[in-house]
Amino acid sequence: MAVCAAIVGKDNSPKYFACTNPDEELNFQYKVLSSLDVVEEKLNAANKGSDMRELYLGILYSLETHKIYGYVTNTKIKFIIVAESTNTALRDNEIRSMFRKLHSLRA
Template structure:
């Protein structure tokens, strides 16, 4: 179900990307990158006071391509968590739960005193947490 997970910094620098399929990593990376425009639009709409049905940092569906949907979450520091799934029937409640768990793992990783903000997230513990979260929903591979 989950085919890719990405963490993108406040200035759209890639911090982490993990794909769960062997043959589509370049396509999934491009899909994640292209969905950043939708993140910026939704965040800007929220800053202008436009009422949306998104009451928290969960942004919902950012993009749809063929059999994949891209979901987003933005932290208070404007770091973006992006998840690509290949299940068209996944519910928002399930995605919200996934993002809560990912946000907790991310907060734990960047709280490490040896981590320098804005640098790639190479923590084996964070990677293991993301893989556990992905397999809990059912990773594609």
């Protein structure tokens, strides 16, 4: 299970933030914000190349304790999910479906 999920707006401001442990929220906010660096870079690279069809960005950061995944809608709304590194049961596909659910919930 993910430990933290966030929706970040086009201007990179947080729109929604939730994590399982409220005490850790600040830390997660920092982490999510840091991962936006990678998102921005990936979007820049994608802009230069072909059009973006794949919304799922894959793993953004693989830290000692956590893995951070990203997903960007066509309107540049970013979804970020943080999972624990120890949670090896979590497969790429599940993360994808989690994002898709999040996306449809928001829509």
